[in-house]
Every structure is written in C-alpha cells, then in structure tokens.
Amino acid sequence: xxxxxxxxxxxxxxxxxxxxxxxxxxxxxxxxxxxxxxxxxxxxxxxxxxxxxxxxxxxxxxxxxxxxxxxxxxxxxxxxxxxxxxxxxxxxxxxxxxxxxxxxxxxxxxxxxxxxxxxxxxxxxxxxxxxxxxxxxxxxxxxxxxxxxxxxxxxxxxxxxxxxxxxxxxxxxxxxxxxxxxxxxxxxxxxxxxxxxxxxxxxxxxxxxxxxxxxxxxxxxxxxxxxxxxxxxxxxxxxxxxxxxxxxxxxxxxxxxxxxxxxxxxxxxxxxxxxxxxxxxxxxxxxxxxxxxxxxxxxxxxxxxxxxxxx
Ligand SMILES: Cc1cc2nc3c(=O)[nH]c(=O)nc-3n(C[C@H](O)[C@H](O)[C@H](O)COP(=O)(O)O)c2cc1C
Numbered sequence: 001x002x003x004x005x006x007x008x009x010x011x012x013x014x015x016x017x018x019x020x021x022x023x024x025x026x027x028x029x030x031x032x033x034x035x036x037x038x039x040x041x042x043x044x045x046x047x048x049x050x051x052x053x054x055x056x057x058x059x060x061x062x063x064x065x066x067x068x069x070x071x072x073x074x075x076x077x078x079x080x081x082x083x084x085x086x087x088x089x090x091x092x093x094x095x096x097x098x099x100x101x102x103x104x105x106x107x108x109x110x111x112x113x114x115x116x117x118x119x120x121x122x123x124x125x126x127x128x129x130x131x132x133x134x135x136x137x138x139x140x141x142x143x144x145x146x147x148x149x150x151x152x153x154x155x156x157x158x159x160x161x162x163x164x165x166x167x168x169x170x171x172x173x174x175x176x177x178x179x180x181x182x183x184x185x186x187x188x189x190x191x192x193x194x195x196x197x198x199x200x201x202x203x204x205x206x207x208x209x210x211x212x213x214x215x216x217x218x219x220x221x222x223x224x225x226x227x228x229x230x231x232x233x234x235x236x237x238x239x240x241x242x243x244x245x246x247x248x249x250x251x252x253x254x255x256x257x258x259x260x261x262x263x264x265x266x267x268x269x270x271x272x273x274x275x276x277x278x279x280x281x282x283x284x285x286x287x288x289x290x291x292x293x294x295x296x297x298x299x300x301x302x303x304x305x306x307x308x309x310x311x
Contacts, residue, residue: 002291003298004284006040006265008243009166009191011123013040013095013266015287016299017256017280020247020270021046021099021125021170022071026085027092033277038284041095043268044085046127047115048100049107051077055132056214061203066222066249067271068201070215072132073101078111086118095122097168103136105158116163123165126190128152129172129197131219146172146197149184156188168245170194171232173225178232179239186240193236194245194268196229222271223249230262237263237304251279253286263304 004015021043024030036042054074061068076084081098089096098115102108108126115121128145135145137155145151146169156169169185171178173196182193198219203212211217229248236244246259247268256267272279287299296302 002288002296003300004287006300008168008245008265009123010164011041011095011166015040015284016260016264016266017284018043018097018245018266018268019094019273019280020268021127023270023273026081026089027094028085028088030273030277031088031092035278035281037093038281039094040266041097041122042092043097043099043125044081044089045075046073046099046101046130047075047078047081047111048073049078049102049111051075051080058212058214059218061212061218063201063203063220063222063224066220066224067274068203068213068218068220069198070132070213070218072215073127073130078114082114082118086120090120096120097123097125099125099127099170101127101130101133102155105137105155108155108159109162112159113162116165121165123168124159124163125168125170125194126155126159127170127197128155129170131172131174131198131200131217132215144172144174146170146181147175149181152181153184153188156185156190160189166191168192168194170197171236172197173228173232173248174200179235182236182240186242190242192243192245193240194247195232195236196225196248199225199228221248223251225249226255230258233259233264234262234306250283251275253283253290256283256287257290257302260299260302261304261306263306265300265303
C-alpha cells in the first residue's frame with residue numbers, strides 16, 4: 001500500500017486532495033452528490049463576519065477551457081456558519097479548513113478566533129486574493145490584499161496572534177512577483193501557502209456590446225489557468241520553506257501529480273467539481289494507480305522533484 005499521508009503545519013491529511021473554497025459549499029450539498037471519504041480535507045466557502053449578498057448577476061460564464069466567476073463572496077456570515085453549517089462538518093471524516101475574509105484587521109481576528117474555538121476546524125485559510133470584491137483594507141478598487149506584501153504580512157500577523165491552528169495564506173497570481181508576497185506571508189507566521197486564486201478576466205458579448213458578467217470582470221479558473229498556476233507554485237517552492245498547496249485547473253490525477261512534482265505538498269480541486277462532483281475520488285484513484293505502477297511508496301517522495309534548475 002502506498003502512503004498518501006501528508007502534513008501541513010499541525011495538520012495531517014490522509015491524502016493530499018482538498019476541495020477548493022467556493023466550489024464545494026460547506027460540504028453538505030456535495031455529500032448528496034459524491035462520496036466525501038476520498039478527500040483529505042475540505043476548504044469551506046469563504047465566510048465573512050456579516051452576511052454578503054455577492055455581486056449582481058450574471059455571475060458565471062463559461063470560457064474556452066475554463067470559467068469566469070464574479071460571485072463576490074456571497075455567504076451568510078459567521079453566525080450562520082456557527083449555527084447552521086458546523087453541525088454537518090462535525091460529522092465528516094475529511095479535515096475542515098475554514099476560509100475567512102475580513103473587511104478590517106479586527107474582522108479577520110474575530111473570524112479566526114471564533115472558528116478556532118470549534119472542535120471540527122483543523123486549519124484556517126486566509127482568503128486575501130478574491131478578485132471579485134473590493135478589499136476595504138486596500139486603497140484602490142481592484143487592489144487585493146495579496147497584491148501588497150505589507151498588507152499581506154499585517155493580516156497574517158494579526159490573525160497569527162489569535163489562533164494556534166494551521167494558518168494557510170491564499171495568494172493571487174495577479175501580481176508581478178508572487179514569491180515576494182509568499183515570503184512576506186511566511187515571515188509573518190503563515191504555516192503554508194495556497195496558490196492560486198483565480199486570474200482576473202473579462203468576457204464580452206459582441207451582439208450586445210455588453211460584458212457577460214454583471215460586475216464586468218471576474219475570476220478565471222479551470223484548465224485554462226493550469227500552466228500559470230504551475231509556474232506560480234514552482235516559483236514559490238523555490239522561494240519559501242513552508243508547504244505549498246496548489247490549485248488551478250486540476251482535472252485529472254496527472255494534473256495533480258504535476259503540481260506535486262512542481263513542489264506542492266497538497267492540491268485543491270475546484271472547477272472540476274462543477275463538471276463532475278466525483279472528480280476528487282477519480283483523481284485519487286488515478287494518483288494511486290500512478291504510484292503503484294511506478295513503485296513509488298510515499299507521495300512525499302515526489303514533492304518538488306521537478307528536474308532542471310531554471311535561472
Ligand atoms: C465559483 C467559484 C467560487 C469561488 N469562491 C472562492 C471563495 O469563496 N474563496 C476562495 O478562496 N476561492 C474561491 N474560488 C477559487 C477556487 O478556490 C480556486 O482557487 C480557483 O478556482 C482555482 O482552482 P480551479 O481552477 O481548480 O477551480 C472560487 C472559484 C470558483 C470557480
């Protein structure tokens with residue numbers, strides 16, 4: 001039997017597959033469509049302190065080899081999470097990572113402190129990289145926290161003070177140098193990095209001359225972004241010592257293995273779940289078959305084994 005177990009900070013996962021935030025809800029609805037037992041962990045839809053309605057429709061559009069979304073962090077807020085979502089999460093076998101986004105340092109801290117008190121929560125993912133909202137911690141309308149090393153470090157430091165749980169910082173590819181931001185998060189106390197969130201994009205209907213999304217721009221995900229994501233995680237793996245969790249267009253076991261070879265200790269599956277809710281189980285089977293065929297006993301022995309050095 002091959003060993004698929006991996007650790008990220010204080011978190012141990014039975015396998016490296018994680019459901020990506022915003023593509024798996026809070027697990028309950030997906031449990032009706034697929035078997036959750038194949039997943040190492042689930043990242044919840046990002047929660048905010050207060051409920052958010054999200055952006056005006058349309059909020060989803062298909063693109064060649066991907067999709068654009070401008071959901072805008074629609075969620076029912078922290079109280080609803082505590083009263084209505086936790087009950088189900090307590091029952092499942094996969095580890096739970098709660099994704100949080102705050103409008104201020106105090107909000108980030110309240111969210112982190114509150115979810116840290118829940119027995120079923122194993123880790124926190126800081127969503128500093130959603131391209132579909134105005135980040136009130138930043139000055140410009142489209143600037144994300146994870147586009148600014150100082151703001152990233154400040155949030156990580158503030159949250160670090162409020163939780164002993166494994167802290168994961170989710171980065172955006174919409175930057176000149178992702179390693180600069182990754183290093184800032186590492187220095188500020190993040191236990192791991194998650195990369196990448198979606199890439200800001202635009203789709204236009206030429207018949208009407210209008211954008212296809214209500215907010216005009218949105219985040220691109222799916223196979224179209226895989227090479228960008230792979231490049232980002234590979235660069236990060238050479239720049240930081242903390243584990244990297246990769247995401248961006250993973251649809252198959254071989255996609256997931258590419259991320260692991262590029263330097264990721266775990267991977268997140270997002271858009272693939274919209275096409276096939278069982279995607280993660282299939283990806284896990286494909287990884288197991290690959291390991292068996294190639295007589296690789298431990299998935300960890302593949303992490304960061306990309307041949308060639310680059311510049
Ligand atoms: C509809 C949709 C909603 C998303 N919502 C969130 C979210 O709430 N928080 C977050 O951190 N990422 C969110 N993401 C980004 C995904 O978690 C993931 O990082 C990204 O889509 C890249 O992976 P993929 O190509 O496998 O989907 C969302 C993505 C999609 C497609």
